Amino acid sequence: MSGFVFNEKPIQIERGDGAYVYGDNGTEYLDMGASYACVPLGHGHPAVQDAVTEQFEKLTYVQASYPNAQRTALYELLADTAPDPIDKTWLCNSGTEANEAALKFARSATGNSKIVATMQGFHGRTMGALATTWKNKYKKPYEPLIGDVEFVPYDDAEALDEAVDEDTAAFIVEPVQGEGGINPASAGYLDAAREITEDAGAALVFDEVQTGMGRTGALWNSQRANVTPDMITSAKGLGNGFPVGATLCRDWIAENYGSHASTFSGGPVISAAAGATVSTIAEDDVPENAAAMGEYLQTELAAAIGDEVRDIRGEGLMIGVEVGRGANKALKQLALNHGILALPAGRTVVRLLPPLTIDEAHADEVVEAMAEVVG
Numbered sequence: 001m002s003g004f005v006f007n008e009k010p011i012q013i014e015r016g017d018g019a020y021v022y023g024d025n026g027t028e029y030l031d032m033g034a035s036y037a038c039v040p041l042g043h044g045h046p047a048v049q050d051a052v053t054e055q056f057e058k059l060t061y062v063q064a065s066y067p068n069a070q071r072t073a074l075y076e077l078l079a080d081t082a083p084d085p086i087d088k089t090w091l092c093n094s095g096t097e098a099n100e101a102a103l104k105f106a107r108s109a110t111g112n113s114k115i116v117a118t119m120q121g122f123h124g125r126t127m128g129a130l131a132t133t134w135k136n137k138y139k140k141p142y143e144p145l146i147g148d149v150e151f152v153p154y155d156d157a158e159a160l161d162e163a164v165d166e167d168t169a170a171f172i173v174e175p176v177q178g179e180g181g182i183n184p185a186s187a188g189y190l191d192a193a194r195e196i197t198e199d200a201g202a203a204l205v206f207d208e209v210q211t212g213m214g215r216t217g218a219l220w221n222s223q224r225a226n227v228t229p230d231m232i233t234s235a236k237g238l239g240n241g242f243p244v245g246a247t248l249c250r251d252w253i254a255e256n257y258g259s260h261a262s263t264f265s266g267g268p269v270i271s272a273a274a275g276a277t278v279s280t281i282a283e284d285d286v287p288e289n290a291a292a293m294g295e296y297l298q299t300e301l302a303a304a305i306g307d308e309v310r311d312i313r314g315e316g317l318m319i320g321v322e323v324g325r326g327a328n329k330a331l332k333q334l335a336l337n338h339g340i341l342a343l344p345a346g347r348t349v350v351r352l353l354p355p356l357t358i359d360e361a362h363a364d365e366v367v368e369a370m371a372e373v374v375g
């Protein structure tokens with residue numbers, strides 16, 4: 001028997017500590033991808049380890065219809081830290097499930113079916129979320145998907161205004177596109193999206209699966225952009241490596257969500273992991289560090305390789321370096337010659353999503369390696 005979905009890399013990872021992971025032969029790697037932004041606090045953060053260990057010894061699992069202190073505390077923490085008036089939470093196990101729920105809730109709460117999504121957008125791989133994902137490669141083998149999805153160019157308020165109408169249930173959008181190449185929305189686009197959806201009575205959904213948890217310089221990018229949607233979806237970094245997703249909603253959505261559930265919603269161990277992650281990010285000013293380190297990294301990269309690459313862009317510690325067709329080759333060299341693990345975003349972009357706790361020395365290490373690899 002063997003796995004078949006993943007194309008495995010020639011490096012076996014067995015241990016992690018802070019911003020570093022270690023191969024089975026002891027080789028050290030600076031983890032500049034954090035396995036797709038999943039460990040914002042770095043590997044083995046004591047606050048998360050302790051919370052999980054303590055809860056694991058008490059109770060591993062109880063169904064979500066029995067209140068449990070860990071889950072209740074997480075609901076309260078998310079309500080306190082989300083932008084007002086978002087204060088209701090649906091917990092699940094992944095990003096695609098969080099978006100799947102958001103699409104269902106929007107249809108139920110509005111009574112409409114049409115979903116507007118963006119070109120180059122990525123929202124997950126279950127059938128509903130997949131239908132709102134742009135890339136044909138991900139969709140083609142599984143068609144027909146749910147109908148009634150219209151794609152608009154990203155960052156184009158006029159096109160959005162034309163697409164959203166009285167039959168629209170939701171507009172789903174990443175405040176900074178991740179998988180699509182690290183594309184930040186320009187000033188005014190998210191404001192326009194708020195106004196357009198509100199006028200049409202449609203739900204505005206920010207997919208913050210990648211931008212959330214402090215990555216772009218605020219706990220939620222919504223707060224940084226100063227635009228409050230009707231739903232925020234989260235996963236990836238939410239449990240600092242434990243599988244958890246959330247759909248955060250305003251009351252009008254929560255009151256008419258329809259009928260939805262999942263067996264593993266908000267188990268106590270997972271809730272303990274997410275609770276420790278969110279509270280540590282907030283208490284340790286982790287988003288501030290992400291903003292400062294992101295700026296430092298972008299500035300240093302621009303100075304070192306600005307002339308060599310097509311573009312360097314991003315927000316906070318969500319950075320894309322557009323190197324052209326050689327992105328995969330650059331990633332391989334970074335890993336094998338420099339001990340740095342990074343990620344692709346499409347075929348042309350090297351994507352950096354490190355733990356948000358990195359310091360200038362880590363950033364310098366990356367800049368030096370990038371200079372050698374693309375220089």
Ligand SMILES: *Cc1c(COP(=O)(O)O)cnc(C)c1O
Binds near residue numbers: 236
């Ligand atoms: C990764 C990602 C998802 C999907 O999350 P999974 O946990 O892999 O299902 C959805 N939206 C965005 C923006 C993502 O980056």
